[in-house]
Amino acid sequence: MKGNECRADCYCNNLKHLDNLPKGLETLVCSSNKLTSLKGSPKEVGGHFICYNNKLTSFEGGPTYVGRDFNCSNNPLTSLKGIPKYIGGNFYTNIKINGREITKEDIIAAGCDLKGEVIGEVIGDDAW
Secondary structure: OOOOOEEEEOOOOOOOOOOOOOOOEEEEEOOOOOOOOOOOOOOEEOOOEEOOOOOOOOOOOOOOEEOOOEEOOOOOOOOOOOOOOEEOOOEEOOOEEOOEEOOHHHHHHOOOEEOOOEEOOOOOHHHO
16 A cells, blocks of 8 residues: 555644544554544554553554554553454554463464564654
């Protein structure tokens, strides 16, 4: 997939849902909101998908394809259900599920073709 260089930056807007976002996004930043679900997000994001600092417990309703990095740090995840089928970059998370850090093997076992690594550090929006 090749994106159209379109970026949606919804950082820190008290969003509770992702309805009505444009299709064909290269990057989506929806960090530091009040999201409990990724429902309504585009099914494909050609670049980065950044959703840290929300209230997500799973990735259900989120994209199935992320061309570059996926950052979901600082969410109360209870499962990897709904994780994208493809992540072309790294998976950034500082989250533990059942008291255990998420590994690349966990991501792959959940059905994701992760091309990069699992990175346990949090990176701010200015990096994207």
